[in-house]
Amino acid sequence: MTEHAAVVRGRTVPKRRVDALLAAVPARDRESTRPEALARAERQRRRWATQVVVIDELAKRACVERGLEPPDEVAPDRVLAVAETDVADLGSIVAAALAHSDAARLLLAELEREQVVAEADVQDYYDRNRDRFLTTDALRRGVEPFGGVSSEDFLTYGQVREGVARELRRAAGRRAFFGWLDQSKAGVVYAVGHEHPGDPAHPDHEHRH
Structure with missing residues (x-):
């Protein structure tokens, strides 16, 4: 009987790591009680x-290759706490992997740090999203940001520049993380019963992540 869940660059990922994660994450309430x-x-x-476990394994290797301090082994019985906003933005698999894996978080932080955000992009974001930069007083008065508003009702570019640049860098880092993940997972071989949930090669596949 196969004792591994996947093979990553020739190295097996034991099923026990998957079992430990499953034991730590309670199953959701099921609407159906039908056995099948x-x-x-x-x-x-x-x-x-x-x-989730494969992403952790890939991230550990990526950290080593980049000369980042390898994080300690994740406690397999640690219960995950995943924000709903992260699930919406990242998908449940990546959100759970980032909650579970110190290596994945370290890699994402490094990718974010590497991103260069042009001043023109920050200025453009500010100009196109003025409704996000109303002052507290303007919000209190219910000012309509796209009509009958004065410049005093908006925070200045200088006041918000660092926050906007940080947000754009974070978004670029996440895109880089997804790009890295797509490329890294291309060579992963999964054991039967451990394929991606959305893999159409198995009958139970689901497209959602």
Whole structure:
């Protein structure tokens, strides 16, 4: 019987790592009590957990290759706390991986640090999203940002520049992380029952992440 969930660059990822993660993350309440539906949901949960563990493994290797201090081994029984906003922005697999994996978070932080945001892009964002920069007083008065408003109702570019640049750098870092992940996962080989939840090659596939 195969004892690994996946093979990453010739190195096996043991099933016990997936099992430990599954034990730490309670299954969601199931709307259906039909045995076949519950079995399908559990198969998909195992595939989901495999993805989280594989991302952790890939991130550890990427940190070593970049000369980043390898993080300590993640406690396999640590319960994940994933913000709903992260699930919406990143998808459940990547959001869970970042919550679970110190290496993934370290890599994402490094990718964010590497991003260069042009001054013109920061200025353009400020100009196109003025409604986000109303003063507290303007918000209190219910000022309409696109009509009947004066320049005094807006925070100045200088007041918000650093925050906007930080937000754009964060977004660029996330795009770089997804690009790295797509490239890194291309060579991963999954054991039967541990494929990506959205892989159309297995009958239970789901497109959502």
